[in-house]
Amino acid sequence: MQTTKSGTRDSETCLREMTCLPLGGYSVWSSLPPINFSSSSQSKPIILTVATMDSASFFRDKSLGAESPISGLISLLAAVDSLSYLDGLDGLSKQLVFSVFTGEAWGYLGSRRFLLELDLQSDAVGGLNGSSIDTVIEIGSVGKGFSQGNKTFFAHAAGASSATSDALNALQHAQDSLESENIIVSSASTSNPGIPPSSLMAFLRKNPFASGITLEDFDTAFANKFYDSHLDDMSNINASAIVAAASLVARTLYILASGNKNLSSSSLSAINVNASLVEELMGCLLSCEPGLSCELVKKYISPRATCPSHYVGVIVGEPSSSPHPGSVSDVSRFLWNFLADKTSSRKEGISNCSEDCSNKGGVCIKAETNDKGFCVSSTTRYVPAYSTRLKFESGTWNLLPSNASDQMGTVDPVWTESNWDAIGLRVYTLQHAAFDRLVLLAGIAVTLLAYLAIVLTRAFLTKTLKQD
Structure with missing residues (x-):
């Protein structure tokens, strides 16, 4: 049994007394195709597609979050997979970047930290420039978008810029190319007070003129009655809806990145989402059978647990863009390996990680399941996710004062989890x-x-x- 240490009071006190740790983990981002740092292609406008990997519930180990937000995460992974098979991605006029944030259930600390790292131009976001982000497309709750035989989704738009209009038009174009799939996407009601709670809000707080949309399966009212509950499990979502959302997003991204608003349906027909992959991901990330012991996960990592939990956890040790695997959760490590694999090209002249992979611009995937791993060319990074008001110095966490002139700082809470003490029980x-x-x-x-x-x-x- 476990119990929290008594007398912890608040985050500032327990951090000073070192009786707690800040909530957080590691977000993951990846680009498709890999960013070529030796050419001018890194200055391309960026289309950033985001999803969330963590959820919350009364019992932290039962945080499955199938509809909110894991349905969006699975949709993003399926979209990346379908785009990875296309040829000629280097010739796209815009750069595709995918980011999966953790800590969003706790004050959006993952997306806030990502934006701060962009400002600091840290190693964790090397190759990205915040000013180059043209459009943000977020995949939210999409697992219940199935009604009367149709897969129905709503695009909640931020701002009235030309980039937002282009994204909405691209969604409509993608829907038209999927006519036989009975997929319907509509703009959310103009009577809504704004976009629903999402990571996109962090981008808007940083830049009120940012362009973006969030794709949801609801219009004016949130539809997930099991939100932040252990009942938000696999039975609460529909695989067909997730496949439909992934198809919409994949084709929309290709239309936007190509810069061609008049792509024919035949040219988009090559983008097909693997429905079997979606079902496999659901079994891996939302169930104990098979759970993280499924073949797909074990292809990339050696999981420490079988039953998945999407609780954010705590940051252990000094945050790093190259953390030790023991400091990273099973889900984050799987996502890093999966995205690095799907967005990669094999490194010429290097077959495994023992042959100086990282010094030649490569990353090592499947290192946990193969003694030497595989060296591939991929721009995939970990980004530490914790409160922007915290700083790790000399082995301790220090709480920075809030800045009243900074809207991000005044609303950025500092969440911590008390150290756990063991207590005895005689049976x-x-x-x-x-x-x-x-x-x-x-x-x-x-x-x-x-x-x-x-x-x-x-x-x-x-x-x-x-x-x-």
């Missing part, structure tokens, strides 16, 4: 009934013998005293 086993009967008989026998001994002793003493 007694229930003995067999025959043993209880034996104890009873022994007790009766002892009682009778004691009574007999008393009677005999009393008679002996009485007789002895009379003789005297």
